[in-house]
Amino acid sequence: MDLNKILDASNQEEIFVVDYSISIDDYVAIDLSKQNEDLKLFDVSSSKAWEIYINNYLKKANKKVAYGGYLEHRNLYDRSDYFSSQTEEAQRNIHLGLDLWCPAGTNILAAFNGVIHSFNDNTNFGDYGPTIILEHSLGNDMFYTLYGHLSRASIKNIKVGQSVKQGDIIAQLGDAKVNGDYAPHLHFQIIKDLQGKVGDYPGVCNVKELEFYKQNTIDPKPILGLV
Template sequence: MFPKTSLHTLFPTVNFTEITAIDMSVNSDFFREDPLHENLDLAREKITKFQNKYPMSLLANGYLEERAFYNTPNFERTLHGVKEYRNIHLGTDFWLPESTAVHVPFDGTIVIAHDNNYHKDYGPLLVLKHETETAPFYTLYGHLSKESLVISPKGKNVKQGELLAYLGSEEENGHWVSHLHFQFITDLLNETENYNGVAFPSEIEKWKKLCPNPSVLFEEEF
């Protein structure tokens, strides 16, 4: 069994009373005009409009969602004559403004602190290792500010409730509308700088075991 905490511990400065999801899957028309999520002005406008409809909601979505965002050559492969994209989302996205504070959900140690400064990558990334009586687990935080890597360097021990990071701007977070990509990981696969946040459809059963639904770590349902 893994421990549980509250999303209010993760985001103590955010005022919310409910969690609401936006459907950003390939079957949704939310980003109909820009399915690749390249027009950030348009995407930001749409997300802001949705947030205004639900002013007391924390917007959280995306686990195992197939997204057109990644249907580009950088996420493409051909295996046994079949082309597929690495486009199944393995974490939960929390759509919050840049500079929103992210706090530590569980005691842990920072094992990755790295700026993956590539288009549609994480930008600044942190991964925490958490010990339990049975086996360790990991939590991943993507699309942070560069300052976050100074606040939380690799090797630092952190306590639940402590400031961990801030969400990054579009210029530093991998070119995304501001949000936190949060991922629950059972095996870090010896990674030291990055970790897959999306998976190929043909490998999804493997990745579901490596990256269970993050909602199991929180008291709230989403």
């Protein structure tokens, strides 16, 4: 399974995973890596401070969605014991999905036709919170898309095996109270082999694991037309 095969199989020119009424022209790239000096100007341990920063960034750019983060080295996970380690090499701080920052309550859409593989409320501090994983097939090949940081209502009335179509509304974004204590955003990840995981899959890795996850995930930006 590779990016070109997925792109060739797509049956529409544009694929959206957040509200399709928001044009791609209203998206703006954002750098949340440890090299971004702006992140030293506010309390990165505070979800409220993050939300203010994201909202000001969008307002200044006159855009509605900020995106980025695939394979980005970040310091923002240092606040959580769930990601931290005593050694720098084992520190989980490399982001494996694409983040799309926009308001809580924003509709989340299925990227491709498929079925609900699994879902879970991952409640560790700094984790995904409510999460849905969809399973997709291309011929004999399977791949998966993960949607994290959703509202709790999004996982109340769904079933494993339930069919979804590309563009269907499958969820809404959650707020900091339920989404792992982050400013509202979607973590969207494309995974080749789910490795037996159910309702969860690593969205952050350490440098020792990076080569494996680079092979087992796909950069979502070309699929969403963000290149």
